[in-house]
Amino acid sequence: MAGKDIEKDIKEHSFHSVYLIYGEEGYLVRKYRELLKNAVLGSEDEMNYSYFQGKGIDLAEVRDIGSTLPFFSDYRFLFMEETGFCKTASDVTEILEGLPESTIVLFVEKEVDKRNKLYKYIAKNGLVSEMKAMSEKETLQFIAAELGKGKKRIKESTAKYLYGQVNSSLFNLRNELQKLIAYSGDRVEVTQEDIDAICCKEVTDHMFQMLDAVAEGDSRRTLHFYRELLVLQEEPLKILNLLFRHCNILLQIKTEQGSFSFDELARKIGIKSYFLNKYASQAKRFTLEQIREMLAACVQTDFDFKRGKISDRIGLELLLVSFSEGRKKTPA
Secondary structure: OOOHHHHHHHHHOOOOOEEEEEOOOHHHHHHHHHHHHHHHHOOOOOOOEEEEEOOOOOHHHHHHHHHOOOOOOOOEEEEEEOOOOOOOOOOHHHHHHOOOOOEEEEEEEOOOOOOOHHHHHHHHHOEEEEOOOOOHHHHHHHHHHHHHHOOOEEOHHHHHHHHHHOOOOHHHHHHHHHHHHHHOOOOOEEOHHHHHHHOOOOHHHHHHHHHHHHHOOOHHHHHHHHHHHHHOOOOHHHHHHHHHHHHHHHHHHHHHEOOEOHHHHHHHHOOOHHHHHHHHHHHOOOOHHHHHHHHHHHHHHHHHHHOOOOOHHHHHHHHHHHHHHHHHHOOO
């Protein structure tokens, strides 16, 4: 699990001289950088804390501050955020080698190059922690734990339903859980009805419903879900891009399922494992040729938008109607 090595250092109060935290899950990056800082210095010590951000940092200043012994503390803490040092060449490794044991340096980066000199140095002499998106099992545990803090419980089936409905960001998920705790009032159990009533459903869910309506050849329901997306303040051009992405995922599943394991295919496509089942189920409702035709039609509609041949809103409505009407004529 992401962060377990940092948790071990904090529990034992035995720290590496340099840390690197990076990855796609912003909630976990923020959580562990704050936990580490507070464990090293405490929440009140600002005298031994220095923050550097962005490119163009003065390395001479980093060396001078890092070489200064801590004031009434065991450690001095240097926080380096989004510096790019783990992707580009720099002299920062030489600076780290010369710092006293009392100085702890934390790098937080969005992206890294594992061939980079600094990355290799930290991996060898410090601790690298990648904050990957949680697996379904880990996310369900997170849901139960967060609700437990509010003295609430949830059935596993209901937690899975929430997992599929809410944006995959843990920041967003945590916000929705706080809303559920407040909304459920004195009731201990959080229900699916609570989720439907209070949670902001993911745009992806509307896309599934819209494509299900297309598969059924139901133009009216197709346009209903399209207009719901408009109500969610999604622009027609963005909806077209989402539609193209959705159809492209269906195409990848249709052509590559069986060549990879379940988890490998989800990672290759770039979607949550939970959604792979939903996409795979929906892909069965279309032939390979139908999916390719829908993708080609999306490209043509985008072309017509950008050349002013048709308005984006009307053009997308016509595209969706053509999808659903075509299903009536050529069922999968």
